Amino acid sequence: MLKKILPLLTGVLFFSCKNDSTDFKMIEVKYPATKKDSTVKDDYFGTIVADPYRWLENDTSAETAAWVAAENEVTQGYLKQIPFREAIGKRYEHLFNYEKFSAPTREGKYNYYSKNSGLQNQYVLYREPVDGGAAELFLDPNSFSKDGTTSLSNISFSKDGSMAAYNISEGGSDWQKIIVMDAINKKQVGDTMQDIKFSGATWKGNEGFFYSTYERPKEGSFLAGKTDNHQLYFHKVGTAQNTDKLIYAGKNESIRYIGATVSENQKWLFIYAANSTYGNSLLVMDLTQPSAPVKTLVADRNNQHTVVDVDDRYFYIQTDRNAPTGKLMLAPIATPEESNWKTLIEAKPEVLSASAAGGSLFCSYLKDAVSKVYQYDRTGKQIREITLPGLGSASGFSGKQDDTELFYGYTSYTTPYSIYKMNIATGKTSLYKQPKLDFNLDEYESKQVFYPSKDGTKIPMIITYKKGMELNGKNPCLMYAYGGFSVSVTPFFSTSNMILLENGGVFAVPNLRGGGEYGEVWHEQGIKTKKQNVFDDFIAAAKYLTDNKYTSREKLAIEGGSNGGLLIGACITQQPDMCKVAFPAVGVMDMLRYHRFTAGAGWAYDYGTSADSKEMFNYLYGYSPVHNVKPAAYPATLITTADHDDRVVPAHSFKFAAHMQENQTGSNPVLIRIETKAGHGAGKSTQQIIAETTDKWSFMFYNMQVQPKY
Numbered sequence: 001m002l003k004k005i006l007p008l009l010t011g012v013l014f015f016s017c018k019n020d021s022t023d024f025k026m027i028e029v030k031y032p033a034t035k036k037d038s039t040v041k042d043d044y045f046g047t048i049v050a051d052p053y054r055w056l057e058n059d060t061s062a063e064t065a066a067w068v069a070a071e072n073e074v075t076q077g078y079l080k081q082i083p084f085r086e087a088i089g090k091r092y093e094h095l096f097n098y099e100k101f102s103a104p105t106r107e108g109k110y111n112y113y114s115k116n117s118g119l120q121n122q123y124v125l126y127r128e129p130v131d132g133g134a135a136e137l138f139l140d141p142n143s144f145s146k147d148g149t150t151s152l153s154n155i156s157f158s159k160d161g162s163m164a165a166y167n168i169s170e171g172g173s174d175w176q177k178i179i180v181m182d183a184i185n186k187k188q189v190g191d192t193m194q195d196i197k198f199s200g201a202t203w204k205g206n207e208g209f210f211y212s213t214y215e216r217p218k219e220g221s222f223l224a225g226k227t228d229n230h231q232l233y234f235h236k237v238g239t240a241q242n243t244d245k246l247i248y249a250g251k252n253e254s255i256r257y258i259g260a261t262v263s264e265n266q267k268w269l270f271i272y273a274a275n276s277t278y279g280n281s282l283l284v285m286d287l288t289q290p291s292a293p294v295k296t297l298v299a300d301r302n303n304q305h306t307v308v309d310v311d312d313r314y315f316y317i318q319t320d321r322n323a324p325t326g327k328l329m330l331a332p333i334a335t336p337e338e339s340n341w342k343t344l345i346e347a348k349p350e351v352l353s354a355s356a357a358g359g360s361l362f363c364s365y366l367k368d369a370v371s372k373v374y375q376y377d378r379t380g381k382q383i384r385e386i387t388l389p390g391l392g393s394a395s396g397f398s399g400k401q402d403d404t405e406l407f408y409g410y411t412s413y414t415t416p417y418s419i420y421k422m423n424i425a426t427g428k429t430s431l432y433k434q435p436k437l438d439f440n441l442d443e444y445e446s447k448q449v450f451y452p453s454k455d456g457t458k459i460p461m462i463i464t465y466k467k468g469m470e471l472n473g474k475n476p477c478l479m480y481a482y483g484g485f486s487v488s489v490t491p492f493f494s495t496s497n498m499i500l501l502e503n504g505g506v507f508a509v510p511n512l513r514g515g516g517e518y519g520e521v522w523h524e525q526g527i528k529t530k531k532q533n534v535f536d537d538f539i540a541a542a543k544y545l546t547d548n549k550y551t552s553r554e555k556l557a558i559e560g561g562s563n564g565g566l567l568i569g570a571c572i573t574q575q576p577d578m579c580k581v582a583f584p585a586v587g588v589m590d591m592l593r594y595h596r597f598t599a600g601a602g603w604a605y606d607y608g609t610s611a612d613s614k615e616m617f618n619y620l621y622g623y624s625p626v627h628n629v630k631p632a633a634y635p636a637t638l639i640t641t642a643d644h645d646d647r648v649v650p651a652h653s654f655k656f657a658a659h660m661q662e663n664q665t666g667s668n669p670v671l672i673r674i675e676t677k678a679g680h681g682a683g684k685s686t687q688q689i690i691a692e693t694t695d696k697w698s699f700m701f702y703n704m705q706v707q708p709k710y
Helices: 010-018 062-079 085-096 495-501 520-524 532-547 563-574 600-607 614-623 651-663 686-704
Strands: 041-044 047-050 105-107 110-116 124-129 136-139 150-157 163-170 175-182 187-197 202-204 208-213 231-236 245-248 257-262 268-274 281-286 294-298 305-310 314-319 327-332 342-345 351-357 360-367 370-376 382-386 393-395 405-412 415-423 429-433 444-452 458-466 477-480 506-510 556-561 581-585 636-642 670-675
Touching (some): 062 651, 187 208, 231 257, 245 268, 268 305, 314 351, 327 351, 370 393, 444 532, 458 495, 458 532, 477 532, 495 686, 506 532, 532 556, 563 614, 563 651, 581 686, 670 686
Parallel strands (some): 477 506, 581 636
Antiparallel strands (some): 041 047, 110 124, 124 136, 150 163, 163 175, 208 231, 281 294, 314 327, 351 360, 360 370, 370 382, 393 405, 405 415, 415 429
């Protein structure tokens, strides 16, 4: 390999060979002194648990701010000494600089879509007349703030498209504002809803819209305070928010999550109420009758129920009741209670996601984490299978009832997000838009394998690499996973991964239990007292990759965010030598106290809580990353979080970093990178993304002693 590229890169190779001893020299790290408070202890069913770094939970204190500043100074000081960091940053910025689009959606007389010209901090919303005409800028989130950290997180239109309400997030926070505008003249009407969380607007005519929110936390900081009483309101355009009408809230209990949608025909309001991330009750209100009561269709919250479509006779409802992979039901409008539902489309072995457009029903199924899509009529008869470009992820098969065409997106690990236009009547499909990249994706391929976990369960994993790559155990590899909350990790395209692939690397994604790739049974095999299955699945994936010479432990990095951050934290505390580099991002690291912050109590369906029982406490205590850091030689670890993360509060990462730095006995660095003016991940500016990605690859390559080709 070196002989083949020597004529082209003599200078670069000479530099790296000549300076191997200095380029990859040990960068000295002196961690900030972190105060320990030995008096902070809790009694859990007779077990005393110390929490010496609890003071870091106070994200508004000067002491915590000083610690954050000191840690960031150490981290940036380390990263600045990596000689190829600047070159990676320039290469990634170049790769990132291409035009990106979303699929269009029809609202009134216009098709709306988002576009980023390449390096804009936020996507810009444009529209084009449905009947043809030039595109015009509709809303530019880059004008919301000077530094690009205020983002557009949602927008909804009234049925005729004349009014719009959009959410903005400042610094990535889940606490948002809803701003109302006249969509015809593109001017705000003066209404701004404050303190909105986990809700967009759903319109009733042009009169106003429904939205949900919590009361501001009374204890602790605004970002970290507990939120568990969601309430649904109706806002009439032109009135003050404090006069909004309460539509639905828990009567004898707090309800953590309440969502609502209005049917396209404007006759029905559907309300979804949940106390966990899985399972919801379903209610309906007749909007044609003044002061109509809220009527319960499904009272319990033991399963998932979603209204897919409505016509004059039926509600079309997807449910996983007695069907772990999902089925489509008909609920007669005259008697819509669950006891009267009839099956329209039976459950299949694959996981269902149903939608509607143009009078048809579309059933997207996951077959081993890969999309397959079928079109049905309203009698449940299959019309056709939609031919997809390859083995990847397809989305967007939804629209208005009178649509004649729809736009859907397709992507894979080697295909950037591309948009296709489909004639609903004929099924004829054509490529509508595909981005142009300065990267030859034809040189790379993805392969799906199935490997045994610790208990013998077969786990799927998709591995992406350059065609013809030699399996010699010397290839740098990044393994990414999630494994929780019934979330399905399907093939996706990442510009960031091109940095890895073009440097001879491997990108691997195992689909762990706890996810939704095989339905609720798969999910339940990775929750509560079965959570260890998730970690075992991931550790077994690493073993497969090393046993089959895709990589070696010295060239393996592992990454996950949020629940995936917990995955990384648990794996490196259980098996510190499983990899060379670890990237736990915005992770849930304190499993004994996670439910005390923001909406964390809603995660109990997956995790259980330390207050549930002695058995549940013991189980959580046994794998909680913060509580299982012991003196050991840990991988080179770059923990990432953000100061505005009000979903998984940064205290999780703060405490984990403090414990890791205290207990690292090896020579690998343990650093924490704390982004400012950012939250759990969504809405980051392009510059923030480029900077964080640059630091990730620089840290990984340097600690693997891999010289990138730049």
